Amino acid sequence: MKLLRIISGIAGFLAFSIFVWTLAFLITTYAYNVKDTEARWNDMLEGGRTIAALQGANEASTELLMKQLALLKHERLVLIDGSGRRLVFGGEAAEAFAAGIDSEDVEQVRSGADVKKFEHPHLLGPGLTTTGQAVTVGGRQYALFIQQETDSLFHDYGKQLVTVVVHLLIFFLLLLCTTPMRKKQMHMFRRMIALIRRIGKGDFSVTFDITKDRHGPWGELAESLNHMTLELNQMEQMRQEFISNVSHEIQSPLTSIGGFARALHNDNLSAEERRHYLDIIETESRRLSKLSDNLLKLTSLESRHHPFDPKPFRLDKQLRRLVLACEPQWLDKGIEMDVSLDEITIVADEDMMSQVWVNLLGNSIKFTPAGGTIGVQAGQEGPNAVIRISDTGIGISEEEQEHVFERFYKADKSRSRAAGGSGLGLSIVKNIVERHHGSIRVQSRLGEGTCFIVTLPLKPQQDKA
Known part of the structure; x- marks a missing residue:
């Protein structure tokens, strides 16, 4: 029951968030869509003036150019002359567009006024932007109508909304599937934390059990930690061996130096014996000095701070x-x-x-x-x-x-x-x-x-x- 209350609380919060997000998006999208539509009308009217400037002197060249423009710009183009004859370019969709142009729009263009329209078949679908304007081609007056199919910002929102809903469904499915495993995962997590604390205290003999979760992320983590402890254990053994070796190397010459130094206190030693003992002390001292120099040199090299x-x-x-x-x-x-x-x-x-x-x-x-x-x-x-x-x-x-x-x-x-x-x-x-x-x-x-x-x-x- 507690789990269901948690899930329902999360679902309610997400639903409220989606509602607020949707409301804010619709308001801002409407404002931006108005500006976007006005800019598109101006671009299409400017395009119409450019089309008129590019037309040839005869009707055949005009038709060829209009077909090419309709194909390249994915637009529907309709030219209406003074007698009402209509030249249509842009395939079957353009034929339907030409049939839908009413006489009032044609008269408005002939009177010198531009036509600007924007239609939405449905709110989240693509829209139809239409312009009409008077143009002169080859010395004759025409009414030029252009139509584009454009995706509105509302259409983009619809796709985003569907994506969000699908993601939420996947999230809830995963949540329902993984909840029974959560307790087990937390147990493994706490166990790993306890073992890592032992490593922090210097115990490098710990081993992480990976037999049950060999192929999952916990298994990969356990394998990595086992590899780390193995290397740390080897490093610790090397450190102890190093200390033992250093102690042994230092102890041997120190024993010789101490022993022969004590022997020199004997007043019955001959001059030759004294020189021999002093030579040994000097040799062992040089050996100690060389050992010290080599240790410092090796430490410096391994620390990468040695002058290079x-x-x-x-x-x-x-x-x-x-x-x-x-x-x-x-x-x-x-x-x-x-x-x-x-x-x-x-x-x-x-x-x-x-x-x-x-x-x-x-x-x-x-x-x-x-x-x-x-x-x-x-x-x-x-x-x-x-x-x-x-x-x-x-x-x-x-x-x-x-x-x-x-x-x-x-x-x-x-x-x-x-x-x-x-x-x-x-x-x-x-x-x-x-x-x-x-x-x-x-x-x-x-x-x-x-x-x-x-x-x-x-x-x-x-x-x-």
């Missing part, structure tokens, strides 16, 4: 300069450098790209045994510059290749720690390359060496919003 100043520069010159800067390291290990660089100019941030090559070259030197070979090749392939940095080092297993660009991941943990690595270098490299709309991939086999392939666009691309 792309300019044209010679990539081959940059690579050759950095290879020479690393000369002491690869000479100490007797490594042979195989360098093949084509002349390439790219538009990029030169300082950021320098970090990429320093990291990749540094890794190759670290993990290539004495007497090995490191290759540095750069060339142009289509719209891109392709750089390959390869070595004959220890290699990376196929399973580990999927993780080498992750933060703190170390393929050879024992050797990377001995070399002072933190596992952030390749993450920084990947971030910088992707910032330049490029890509980086690795090819490697255990015991055979590794090749990092960097692809960069030669021309800058716009960042996507």
Whole structure:
């Protein structure tokens, strides 16, 4: 009963609104229709004067022109001469129009007065606008009558009224069909709100049940929320893993520094032992400083607030300069450098790209045994510059290749720690390359060496919003 009262109240309100709207529309439409009719009469009379000016000198050319005008303008044209003979143009409707022209209208035109008429067969239907005027064709006087079929504003209102009524019927049908489902939908809505509040408090393990409404809008919403919680859960796990890795990386050098600092208090240490302990403290301090710098750099890059100043520069010159800067390291290990660089100019941030090559070259030197070979090749392939940095080092297993660009991941943990690595270098490299709309991939086999392939666009691309 309560539902019926609500529906009847809505129906009454809508009916009253339609009545008020109809009354206001009829009043305003009548006023505008009067002005519109007067303007149409003036246009038709002006058109009649133009027709008279275009007529030829003989009756044959006059008939041809009148037929063409009636066809083009969708009008009914009737010419009546002094003897009462009528020339009719515009088909059967024009014949009926000519038969309906009474003698009083003809006499009024011949006396020099214009005829203006507007008829409505029915209120919401199209109307008939008629004008009559005296014209001179080929030196002879005629009475020219023109009739147009025009849609009135009332006719437009009728179509709008029918549209509104149909929409209201559809609305009530939908209302009657959906009302039984409203209670169920509200229950689902409240349940989703409760689960979303749990997500807001940090519980990303919630799951939205979509088995019953898999194909409806609620099912789509539940699927989207499930996807969101899955990603949030993964991000939370990455955050916790990141904190754990940072704590571990910091704790190890701090333990060494603290232990050897306490050992220095021993007065029985020799000068050689003191220097050895101080060297260890200095090395671990540098490692901490490098870890801090890399963390700040990676955070800045990922936040997109890192300074980014792309300019044209010679990539081959940059690579050759950095290879020479690393000369002491690869000479100490007797490594042979195989360098093949084509002349390439790219538009990029030169300082950021320098970090990429320093990291990749540094890794190759670290993990290539004495007497090995490191290759540095750069060339142009289509719209891109392709750089390959390869070595004959220890290699990376196929399973580990999927993780080498992750933060703190170390393929050879024992050797990377001995070399002072933190596992952030390749993450920084990947971030910088992707910032330049490029890509980086690795090819490697255990015991055979590794090749990092960097692809960069030669021309800058716009960042996507």
